[in-house]
Amino acid sequence: MGPYPEMAIFRRFGDLNMLRLLSLQAELLDLQLRFRQATAGDEISSEKAREYSTSFVAMLDHPEAERPEQWRLLVDIRKKVDEYSK
Numbered sequence: 001m002g003p004y005p006e007m008a009i010f011r012r013f014g015d016l017n018m019l020r021l022l023s024l025q026a027e028l029l030d031l032q033l034r035f036r037q038a039t040a041g042d043e044i045s046s047e048k049a050r051e052y053s054t055s056f057v058a059m060l061d062h063p064e065a066e067r068p069e070q071w072r073l074l075v076d077i078r079k080k081v082d083e084y085s086k
Helices: 014-042 047-052 056-060 069-085
Strands: none
Touching (some): 014 047, 014 069, 047 056, 056 069
């Protein structure tokens, strides 16, 4: 490349990037399934838990360490979607 930097050639590692994206998709699908299962359980649970499927405020209405599983899953989903979108 020396005196001709415009001639630089870099590998894209397309197969590895594809593998990375597929693994992120698999992780997101698992998180989505776990979230849907958690919210389905809310429908047959206590009055307070039923609110979790329709109200983020209800999920936040707990000390951080005691927040419902749905909230923890949503936080994990956000992080994974951000990683996938980059």
